[in-house]
Amino acid sequence: MKERFDRRKKHVERRAQWFVMRLYSGDMTATDESELLGWLAEDPDHRQAYERLLHLRDLSGDLAGDKDIAALTKGALHARTRKRLDRRWIGLAAAVFLVAVTGVVTRTFLVSTDGTQILETALGDQQTFVLRDGSSATLNSGSRVLIDFDSLGRRILLDFGEIFLAVAKDPERTLTIRAGDHVVTALGTKFSVHLSGHRLEIAVAEGRVAVSDDNIRFPRQTEFLARFEAGSLILDAGSVARFEQDQQTVTEDSIAEVERLQSWRSGRVRFEDQTLMDVISEVNRYSRVKVLIEDSTIADLRISAVLNLDQVEMTGQVELLLSSLEDIHPIKVVRHPDRFVLIADRGTRRNRS
Amino acid sequence: MANNTSKVVHLRRKDGVSDALQRIALEHEPALRRFVGARLSAHPDHEDVVQETFLRVARQENVEERLSRSLDSVRSYLFSIATNIIRDRYRKAGTRQKYDDLTRYRARAHGVESSAEEVVSAQEQLADVKAAIMKLSPECRDAFVLNRFEGLSYREVADTMSVSVSMVEKHIMRALAELRRHVDRG
Known part of the structure; x- marks a missing residue:
């Protein structure tokens, strides 16, 4: 008892x-x-x-005014800086697997890149890599990038998937990301790039980036600044740019949208008033067990929901989200071992008796 | 329940800060309203606290610098101001021994908590809270103090400590658990 x-x-x-x-x-x-x-x-x-x-x-x-607490706080800031330096030092010796953290899906690696290196994540997986220049790169589920750093520049090729970057400042070497037909150039900043088929999405959380559709590289910042205006699109913090075929849309001053697009970094994906179609294609990025919409009449339903990312129990999380949709919307989920199928619920349950 | 009609806060300052404030209000007001709602559970003071938070921000000296920081940290900042406003109200109500709305509401929530011994025990409690923080594991303690005293958001704490956000969240929960265990049973 x-x-x-x-x-x-x-x-x-x-x-x-x-x-x-x-x-x-x-x-x-x-x-x-x-x-x-x-x-x-x-x-x-x-x-x-x-x-x-x-x-x-x-x-x-x-x-807050307590001496011991103030010392602890200063110590916390200081200790972390030192630890990061230590980590970089280890990184010079070898590419070392560092920490395997958390019940969710993030691991932190340290990457020592002399020349090129490929980083990739499986479905449902997320990984954070501390790069040799001190930048950190977080790869979302099912992504692959090629890292290519040398004395002339820092180049990243986003093959597919999504990357969030917190870029360390380096006046001598700008950092560029190639994704599809576009090149994104960053100064010290935080932003994400998501490439899915021919659809490219860039969301800037801090600082600013430049996007150009040619392949010009700017090895030095001075050169970069000089050509900043020349034909490239400048995105400030809070901007989201989307490129699809020949279409280009830029939304500015939309911090909330940037936060939503990058919410996967905190282990959950938020949907606010999006179509069921969009929600499901996002869910399928994380799940081995796929969700299909069988009935086009429900594809445009507006949905708000949260998907928790949990590598071990991803199917369970997807099921949780779907059953919450079932409760609120006229949707019925048909469960198969290898997939979930969504159909319209036209009151069949009531009529069945 | 919570008042969800988004009322735009009107803030005026002559020195050109008002644009920044207006933007901040638009960006953070729904989140702030939700935060205050969850702290006061639809108490009538709810709307007041939201308004006063923005007014206090407007009165800050270094407001422009404050508001130019990252999104997360601006939001953390707004939440800590709102927390202070809620606490101030509660304290005033407590010292006056007036059973106004808020006190009664709080008293119901805590059991007996507005007696004369309360003032004394608050000092003891604070010492206990401090002892509990000192005893936390280093990682957990760092996460808690960076968030609580340095005002860093979970994401900023994660970036500072080079761990994931969900790890920071676990540390924060652990720290709260230890405060509770130490102060209430230890």
Whole structure:
């Protein structure tokens, strides 16, 4: 009895921790919010555990002026810098497998690239690579890139898939990414490039990048700046550019859109008011078990949902998302061992009796 | 429940900051409203807190510099201001011993928590919180202090520590669990 009580209590505590952590993540969705409010209303114990954690977290803020805490904080910033330097040093000796982290899907490798190297990820997998110049590259599910760094420049070829880059500044060597027919040139900045068939999507989170459709390379920044205006498209932070065949669309000042497009980096993909068709093609990027839309009448339904990325249980996560769609929308999921098929639910369940 | 009609906050400043503020309000207002909603659970003060957060930001000295940082960190910054506003209100209500809405609401949530001993025990609690932080494992502690005291978003913490965001999230949950265990049972 006692044991069961403790187990329940522990479970409540964990849920509370999760909600408080999510609350401060800044990317709570409407679904998260209603889940939280529902959970709080379920049981006074839930509310108490949640409020208690918020209270303690709030209270810790009063330690901001505390000498020991200030020292710890400085130490945390400093220790990390040192550790990164150490890592780079190790990297010079050899390409070393560094950390295998987390229940989700991210691993951190350190890449020592003398000459060229291929990085790739399997379906449902995500990996972060610390490159030799200190930049970090995160590959999304099912992607392949070729890294080619030398004294003249830093070149990356995106063969297929999606890459997020946090680029280290190097005035002597600009960093370029080739994707399909386009070349993206970056200064110190954070952005992602997604190539899928002939469709290219670039989302800039920080700094700015230039996109050109020819193959000019700018080895030095001065040269780059001089030719900056010459025919290339400049994207500032918050911009999303899409290229498809001859079509080109640029959305500016859309931080929210950039965040959504890069949400896969935090282990979940968010969909906000997108067509079912778009949602499913995105889901299929992560899942071995594919989802098919059998009925064109449902393809344009507007969907908001979240897909959690979990390499071990990806099929389970897809199923979870689909069954939540089933609840809200007139959709029926037909489950096969190797695929999920979506059809319109025309009240068949009600009429069956 | 939560008021979802997006009311645009009107902010005026003569020095040209208002554009930046307007942009920030547009970008972050839904997230801020959701955050405050989840902290106050549809309490009537909800809308006030959202408005006051933007007003406080507008009054900051270094507002332009603050708002030019990355998205994540601007959002973290807004959330910590909103947290302070909520705390200020709660504190004032507590010292006046007035059972206004917020106090009553809070008291219901915490059980007995507005008594005279509360002021004393808050000091003790703070010492306990500090001890709990000091005892965290180094990785977990770094993640927590960088987020809480340096104001870094989870993503920035992840980038600083060269680990994944989900790892940082685990550290944060662990830190919260340890605060709770240490202060309430230890």
